[in-house]
Amino acid sequence: MKTNTQRNWACTALALGILAWFLYYAQNNFSPYTVQILNLVAINAILAVSLNLIYGFTGMFSLGHAGFMAIGAYVCTLFILSPDQKVTMWMLEDMPEILVNMNLPFFPAVIMAGIVACLFGLLIAIPVLRLGGDYLGIATLGFAEIIRVVITNIPSITNGALGIKGIPAHATIWWNYGWLIFTLFIICSLLKSNVGNVFKAIRDDEIAARTMGINSFFYRVLSFCIGAFFAGVGGALMGSMISTIDPKMFNFMLTFNILMIVVAGGLGSITGSIIGSVVITFMLELLRVVEDPFSIGSFEIAGVPGMRMVIFSLLLLIIIIFRREGLLGTREFSWNSLFFMPRYLKMRKQIEPGSGKDFGGRAH
């Protein structure tokens, strides 16, 4: 097994190297628009993985992601805006002195964003996580709405409905992918540890898990708070990347997009979430074609504004009706399964189907 571990580490390092080379290449050669989409892929992946931790691995149907993102984005923005910007931009009400002078570099600001989102997650989790199933979904959705309403109504801190513009664009492609890899590392090692097993036990049957002596409430809160932390981080990166935020941005639509990625990729599959965020982010951009006028031969076809979301929601419906488990189900990619694949295919060829000598499952 030892050689396998070394081989796997080597493969991971190699893959990271290829990713770094690709990002470097992309940054220098691709158009800013494409680079922006790549950034969005990373942020969506962070958000999808964190939602997948809450919903796919611990089985808590949460619709509150937009709320945590809003908290993260606002906290990070307040830290990285310069005092001058704050003074000129806050037109509705003046900002308290202590907030004006509050300033941090980007990295600690993002960490703070995550921590504050995590604290809010804790605050909401303790009452709300006593609920289960769809009630939890509605309660967390309600929480996200409350956050949005509160942000609109405290203009001295958040500049109210006007939003914040001109946020310093610190979130480069390196930061975004760096955070993505950090997120993946933390969540994958968490899921591989015993805590991950506990999460899955709670997802599969909470009562059975409690019978085994698991303090299920503690673990549910833990999973929720970790998810909230990374949602806050994702929100912070998104705010800095698109350089303007306002309360309307963090509506239910945002949660819906992330939910779509998670469901399409496969509930309970990190690999699925990553693939889902790549495919869906690119698809959402490519679908802009249907909204612009285009011509086939000599025919001018007028674009239909809004058609993108129609196709998008239809796609979710088709996935949930015909392939409920998503693209990958709960399967995960690992180096072992990759290296085992040729042998597995060969073995499958040797065995006649129906001969009774089946392997009873896939290679892991």
Place this chain on the structure above:
Amino acid sequence: MTLDMFIQHLFNALALGALYGLIAIGYTMVYGILRLINFAHGDIFMLGAYLVFFSTIAFMPAWVAALLLGLTLIIFYSTFVGFGKKPPVWFWAGVALAAGMGCYYGFIAPTSFAPPWLLAVAFAIVVTSAIGISVDRVAYKPLREAPRISALISAIGVSFFIESAAVVVFSGLPRPVRQPEAMVKPFIFSLESITGNADSLVRVTPLAIIVPVISIILIAGLLWIIYRTKPGLAMRAISKDIETTRLMGVSVNKVIAMTFGLGSALAAAAGIMWSLRYPQIFPYMGMMPGLKAFIAAVFGGIGSIPGAMIGGAMLGFMEIFIVAFFPELSGYRDAFAFILLIVILLWKPTGLMGEKLREKI
């Protein structure tokens, strides 16, 4: 707060509460039977308002109306009768109506579909209830055996589909609704004899009275269906135990379709009244009232129809009166309902009138 202000707010709250109650009934009926939050309900509400708008103000072409009516007939027919069986009387009546309409608007008055106001309302309610039934058939029926959360995600998907399709078809611009003159001309009462102040006037539009009255009539009709008719009995039986009801020879799918049809009809009625009372419609108008009405249903005890009415009324009164007494909280108006939800779920998760659901192990 002066007495005249108080009475004014009372009327506003009554109308708002009645509307919330009407929408909440649709949620509570579906949840009682399928344990599913029908997210698309708020959008059905929006479609009702839009259909009336397009048949009374911005006229739709007659062929669209005839097409919608034809599709409605097909949906009703295939759901409640089934192809290959002898069609009942109402089907022929519907065919005659659609054909008559087609002839009238096609040959005699070949303009757009511009029926009298009440006919437009009936048209909208019938079409929306067919849409409700087809939402059930397309998005929920394949997932009856699936985990409940899958059906919920499907419901969210349908909701977004209807909203974004509405943006494409109706355009996302908010549209003003013209209120019928007779409904908005206010009666003015003077309260001088009570308060001794000549300025204390109460303005009550007929609409503020019509809305609660119609809501109560509709709810009474619904209660009659549920407690005094055979399909109503089947609905109550399904909400107790779906499998046993099926074994008793009830065609469960028909009854569920009927529940969706009734709930959607009520939602459409609520949407029409909403668009008259708050005269502006836009594709996302159903989202907030829908969520709040769901909260009202949870508050009253999900699965219980009187509970939904009481919950809706309470929510309407709460929204109006908290803002009336504490005007500085008016910005937080949309948050009240959600705070109420979290409080009620913690304090009494089954709601005011709900039955205790025991967890099956």
